Amino acid sequence: MGIVVDPDARFNSTAPIIVIGAGGAGAIAALAASSGGANVLVLERDAAPSGATACSSGMVPAAGTAEQTERGVVDSPQRFADDIQAKANGAADAPLVEALTHASAQVLEWLTRQYRIRFELVEGVAPGHSLSRMHALADRGGATLLSSLYSALGTQGVRLETNARVTDLVVDGAQKILGVRYKRNGSVETMGCATLILACNGFAGNRELVTQYLPDVRGLPFAGHDGSQGDALSWGAALGAKLADIDGFLAHGAVVMSLRLPLPWSLMTEGAVQVNRDGERFINEHEGYSESALFVLAQPDALAYMIYDERVHEIGLTMPNYANAVSSRVIKRAATLRDLADQIGVYRDGLEGTIGLVNALAFEDAADEFGRQFRATQMLLGPYYGVPVTGALLGTEGGLAIDAAGRVLRENGSAFANLFAAGGAARGVSGDAAGGYLEGNGLLTAVVGGYLAGKAAAAQVRS
Ligand SMILES: Cc1cc2nc3c(=O)[nH]c(=O)nc-3n(C[C@H](O)[C@H](O)[C@H](O)COP(=O)(O)OP(=O)(O)OC[C@H]3O[C@@H](n4cnc5c(N)ncnc54)[C@H](O)[C@@H]3O)c2cc1C
Structure with missing residues (x-):
């Protein structure tokens, strides 16, 4: 995984927005960007995409939804944020928690209204949540959630290239992303872009990175998705991005x-x-x-x-x-x-x-x-x-520091010009210690974080 500095780079083709990774974060970021009027290309390394999203139970936490109201559950983004912080001992990034909890209901309603992806409120109270807040499709499976998102991508006319592992980001001298290089069917292809969204999850499947960043859990076997190789982390670190909550898992x-x-x-x-x-x-x-x-x-x-x-x-x-x-x-x-x-x-x-x-x-x-x-x-x-x-x-909760719109941040807090991250590629909302993970934090950052990054990327391309 590398960074190629080449201000004069030429590309086989271009797309206004490229999304790397077709899991939950990537699929939703692409939908949000596309419905915001941008042309989007999704590049996915697997031949049959699934990601950790398809392995999950597909339960997305959201506060203040119509499904909760129908069942008499009185919830609010603030209450949801309080539950997240209580589990993370107050160490979750407050602006990110606020952005995700406030947008959570709106994103599920948007998926239902726009793409007929219908969520139900799951019976019972998940550990650490103060009331019923988990939402899932009728069959309660992450694989169904993802295949519904792929159908929506088809309806929306978003291009998804599989078997396409991005290997390098191409930047100019000022760290503006110009495009990517990727391997497809044995050959190297290039694609230019105006904006890039990293949605290629964390590093839990990469033994070397786990040993380096999460030595306390290196004794645990890995049972997540093999695509979690830490590519976003490696690119970000090489570009001087800030890594945050890196001890979270x-x-x-x-x-x-x-x-x-x-x-x-x-x-x-x-x-x-x-x-x-x-x-x-x-x-x-x-x-x-x-x-x-x-x-x-x-x-x-x-x-x-x-x-x-x-x-x-x-x-x-x-x-x-x-x-x-x-x-x-x-x-x-x-x-x-x-x-x-x-x-x-x-x-x-x-x-x-x-x-x-x-x-x-x-x-x-x-x-x-x-x-x-x-x-x-x-x-x-x-x-x-x-x-x-x-x-x-199963996954890592630390990653690239982002602002509330998903823009990747440098060590000094400034944002990269046209680089976004969402889902497991970015820091989560579990803080930086074992035990900070509240059930649903993974899909919250993928589904809602993907939406926020996709919307902001589309706005950037439009402007
Ligand atoms: C078994 C399991 C159960 C889980 N259960 C839950 C749960 O119940 N609730 C919850 O909230 N969370 C759960 N999680 C966590 C949750 O699934 C993840 O946090 C979330 O799905 C991450 O979404 P993502 O889109 O960031 O990553 P993914 O869904 O993993 O998608 C990333 C995609 O990027 C692709 N990719 C990687 N590198 C490249 C590259 N260089 N070029 C192109 N493509 C690339 C990968 O192949 C993958 O398809 C679970 C995870 C696992 C593994």
Whole structure:
């Protein structure tokens, strides 16, 4: 990944706006720019684009939506911002949080009105949010969200070139972006542009960069999208962009590694618990799923086991990730805890003792030593279900510093003339420490951040 300084560069062709990456951020940035009147080309390295967006649960947090109002949920951008900052210990970039929370409802309404991409309010309250705020398409899947966005790109007439990995940015002597070089079907092509949007996610899939910037999580296996190679970070660093919140990350403490599949954390809020090989619990499973990954890593063999019952299983079946795990036969079921323990390789007496204690706490609506509140309605009763899981890294939350419109910033705070970033390519709103990730922060920055960057890029091209 390089920067080529060539004020006299000539290009095979030109496009007013180039977007690098066709995940959620890139697709929405392209839609917003195009609906703002600009001609846009999206370049995507994969032959069949998916990105981390297609791996996600597709749940986008938004405050003050019509769907919330219909269900009597009274929310506001300020309340949403407060929840984000509470999780990030006040360390999330305030202007960015304000911009994203204020635009969140408007972006979902725009997608519905303009492209018939209809969101529903997801039942229940996600951990760390103070009320129901997650919105998803009917099938609750990131892949469907992305394919709906691709249909909208088609309707809008936006060009998407796949198999096109951008390798170099071409700049003039004043760091203005003139265009890009990319590899397509074995040959090197060039494309000039007036404005460039980086939407090529973070660096979680690049071992070297993870070791350099996130040494504390280098022990976690990677279960994200392989396109997260840190290309935006490398270009930005070479140009002298400011890197922000670089210690922030998104991990998950219940990943079926053979399938690279994170199980829905809402199973925990519905009553599931996590034990180690000895059958002992080790965390409050109602805290965030991201920070739980490091606790799982510290268990014997770096493994944990999710334990729950038929009621929780039935709820899980409504969610695509869980249903996939069931059809892949990794979930075990048994009439008794002892049989389940044998099937999944957990110490029988330990498991029986732990679930006995969990049910005693639930019976009394009491909290445990980790601070988890149990409820009588969530006692775990046979038949039981169990599945071995591990902690894994899914993404990075640090990246290029941007302003509220997605303009990439230099170390001294000034903005590059015509360079934008959104989604995982830019800093997120999780602050700079483990545990700052609030559920939905990833798609918030991709979906809403992509929109803001696309709008601002179109305005720049028009002017
Ligand atoms: C398994 C999993 C589950 C998740 N679950 C959730 C969730 O429930 N809620 C949530 O909010 N977030 C979740 N996330 C995080 C969320 O998916 C991401 O934060 C978000 O999708 C990032 O969007 P993006 O567009 O920035 O990146 P992506 O969707 O990854 O898109 C980036 C695209 O850029 C392409 N690209 C990279 N480099 C180049 C290059 N040089 N040239 C051309 N193309 C390039 C990639 O191939 C990729 O298609 C999850 C992530 C994973 C991996």
